[in-house]
Amino acid sequence: MSEKIELIGIKNIPLIKKGDNIAETIMQSLKTGNLTLKEGDIIVIAQSIVSKSRGYIKNLKEISPSREAYQIYENMVSKAHKLNIPEKSPELIQAIIEESKEIIKSEHVIIVETNHGFICANAGIDKSNVNGNDNVTLLPKDSDKEAEKIRVLLKKMTEKNIAIIISDSFGRPFRRGAVGVAIGISGIEALLDKRGSKDLYGKTLQSTIIGQIDNLTSAAQLIMGEADEGLPVVIIRGYKYIFSEAASIKEIIREKSDDLFRVPNEEKIMTKHLKSRRSYKFEFEIEKITNKEIEECIDIARYAPSAHNGQYWRYIILEQDSIRDDLIEKMNKKLKADLKKDGKSDLFISQKTSSRREKFLKAPILVLLCLDTEELEEYNDPERDELEYLMGVQSISSSATYFLLALEAKGYASCWYCAPLFAKEIVKEVLNLPQSYIPMAFFTAGRAKKAPTVPKRKNLREIIFKI
C-alpha cells in the first residue's frame, strides 16, 4: 500500500511532430529539467503526443462522407443548434465512423465503441492540441504497443523498470465532467484485484477490483491539463505496484455480454420485437395482465396509420366473467351449426368448440376489436362505399398490429383470432354494442407457458418485384 505518491509534470516537452521518438524526447526534457527517473516510476503520457509522433492525424478535407455520415449529420445538427454547441461536419462524422466498431448513440455527441473496444464520445477523435483547423488526432491503433515501445526504450536508456500509461480523457455516463482514463499500458496491470484480502474488520473482500490505471491517470491529469498547459508527460512516483510485462489494456474493457449499461440501439430493439412477435396459441400462465398495461398497449395502438386519420378502431376488453362465458357459448353454437352445414363430423365439431373454449375462456386477457363504421366517409356510390369500408378494415388492422407489438414489447404473448368476424350479430347482441360497430377480431394475451411455433416466412424473392 502506498502512503504517499508524487506527481511530477515534465516541463519543456517540445511540440511533437510525426517521427519524433517519445522516449528520447522524455529523456531530453528530463535532462533539461535536471530530473532523473527512478525504479518503479510510472510515466503517464498524453495520447495526443503519441498520436502525433506516429502520424495518427487526419485532414478532414481529405475525407468523403458516406451516406451514413450524412444521415447522422442531419439527425444531429438541430440538436447541436438547440444546445448551442458546435455541429460536427459530415467529414468528422465519417472519421468517427471509420474509427468505430459500432455507433452506440448519436445525439449532440456520438457515443461509439471504438475499434479497440473503448466506449467513448467521438471515437476519441480530437480537434484540440493539433495544428491546423482541419486536422484531428485519432487514437493510436494499438496504444499498448506504443506504451511497450516507450517502456523498452526507457529501460535501455535508464536500466530501470518504468511503467507507461497512455492517457486520454473520456466523459462518463451519469456524471458530468471528463476524467483521465488509460488507453494503453505497459509494465503495470490495468486492474488491482483485491478479492481475497481482508477489510478493516477482517472480512474477506469478495468482489473488489480497483481500476488502478484509471485512478493513476486521473491523478496525473490534474497537472497535465487539457488546454494549453503543455504538460503532456507526468511522472507518478511512490505508487506501489507489481511490475508486469504482460499487462494489457484489454483487461479493463468489459465484455459486451457483461455490460449491463449497454442498451441496444432503438432500431435493434424495434427489429427484435418485429421479428420475435409470434401468434401464441397455447395455454397461458395464470398471471393476470392489469387493465393499466392493456391500456398502455391500446395507447400505442392509437399511433397506427388510418385512412383519413379516421381511427375507426374500438377496443373492448372482455373480463373473465359470465359475459365472456355467455359470449363464447353462443359463438360456439353458431360455429357448431356452420360446421354441421359444412358436413364435418361430430368429433371434429366437438374438438373445435372445446379448443375455442380453452383459448377464449382461459386467456388472461381477451380483447375484441371492432370497426366503427359511423365515421367512414359515404359517397352515394356503392363501389366507393365498399372501398371506404375496406380502408376502414385496413386501418384497424394496422392498429391491431401495433397492439400486438406493444404486448410483445411488454413480454406478453398474444394471438389474433378471426372468430368474431364469423359471429358478428351474436357478438353485437351479447355485448350490446352500438349498431355501427362491426366485430372484427379477438386478441388473446398473457404470459406464455411455452415457446410459440414459428411459421416459416416466404422468401424475399417471392414477395419483392421490381417493375
Ligand SMILES: Cc1cc2nc3c(=O)[nH]c(=O)nc-3n(C[C@H](O)[C@H](O)[C@H](O)COP(=O)(O)O)c2cc1C
Ligand atoms: C386477420 C388474421 C386472422 C387470424 N385468425 C386466426 C384464427 O382465427 N386462428 C388462429 O389460430 N390464428 C389466427 N391468426 C394468426 C395466424 O395464424 C398467424 O398470424 C400466422 O400463422 C403467422 O404466424 P405468426 O403470427 O406467429 O407470425 C390470424 C391472423 C390474422 C392476421
